[in-house]
Amino acid sequence: MADGNRFFPAPRLILAALVAGVLAGAVAVYVSESRSGNNAAPQVAADSSQDDVACVAKAGRAKAVAAKAVGQVAGLQPADPPQSLKNLAFNGPDGKPMTIADHAGKTILLNLWATWCAPCRAEMPALDALQKEKGSKDFEVIAVNVDTGDDTKPKKFLSEIGVQTLGFYRDPTIALFNEAKTRGLALGLPVTMLIDAEGCLVAHMNGPAGWSSADAKRLVDAALEP
Incomplete structure (x- = not known):
């Protein structure tokens, strides 16, 4: 099991990432001490699609799966309410545009990250694992x-x-992050x-987690159950 401490960089690294983010005109890095990140409920437009x-x-399924998010992935919150993310767009490993809909039939753990974000850098090996x-x-x-x-x-x-295992997915326009925001x-x-x-969105979180941990693997198993 991965050491949980590796996913929470020292304050000086977080500060450095924040400065880099400001200089790059990018969004703010999530700081692990903040509690607000996981409390923002997703919004579904009044003219919701089918x-x-x-x-x-x-909704019941989302709560059941999110209930399995414990330990190193305890920050994951159930979608409230679940919403369709089929149209979220980014570039695939071949550089061509694609959406979540192109992965129909497959459960996805979608992670947005940047090289100037210290917590992102820290959790990337775990996501790869x-x-x-x-x-x-x-x-x-x-x-x-x-x-x-x-x-x-x-x-x-x-x-x-x-x-070595993760596909190289990209969105240099930051439109994907803005859509999620x-x-x-x-x-x-x-x-x-x-x-x-x-x-359909099942659960979400802001901030890093121990994605190579046994807790994360059990969560994936729960998400794949019929």
């Missing part, structure tokens, strides 16, 4: 980098820390969303 209506009907062990035709960790500019910096970082899902980085095979 997909949203279908997702709302899964989770994908290596639990990734399958039924489950994938999709870690989307939101650095502005070209791919050079994020690719170099992932190479330096030995990430508009929906009440994101206050800073990292932000993580558990999405079911029909594209």
Whole structure:
């Protein structure tokens, strides 16, 4: 089991990341001491689509799965209410645009991260380890980098820390983060969303977690149960 302390960088690293984020004109890094990140309820528009209506009907399922989020993933909160995230867009490993809908039939752990975000950097090896062990035709960790500019910096970082299993997903426009923010899902980085095979949000959290831990693996198993 991974050491939980590795996912919460020293205050000086968080401060450095905050400064870097401001200089880059990026969103604020989530600070682990803040309690507000996991209390913001997702919003569903008044003119909800049929997909949203279908997702709302899964509220009981979302609560049941989120109840399994304990220990190192205890920050994960049930979607209230569940909503469709099929249209969330980003670039795939081949550089071409895609959406969550392109992963229909697969449960997704969607993580938004940036190289200037210290907590994001700290949890990336754990996300890679989770994908290596639990990734399958039924489950994938999709870690989307939101650095502005070209791919050079994020690719170099992932190479330096030995990430080998995660696909290289990107959104240099930060539109994905802004969409998550508009929906009440994101206050800073990292932000993580558990999405079911029909594209419905099951649970979400702001801040890092021990994604390579036994707690995380049990959570994935619960999300994959019929």
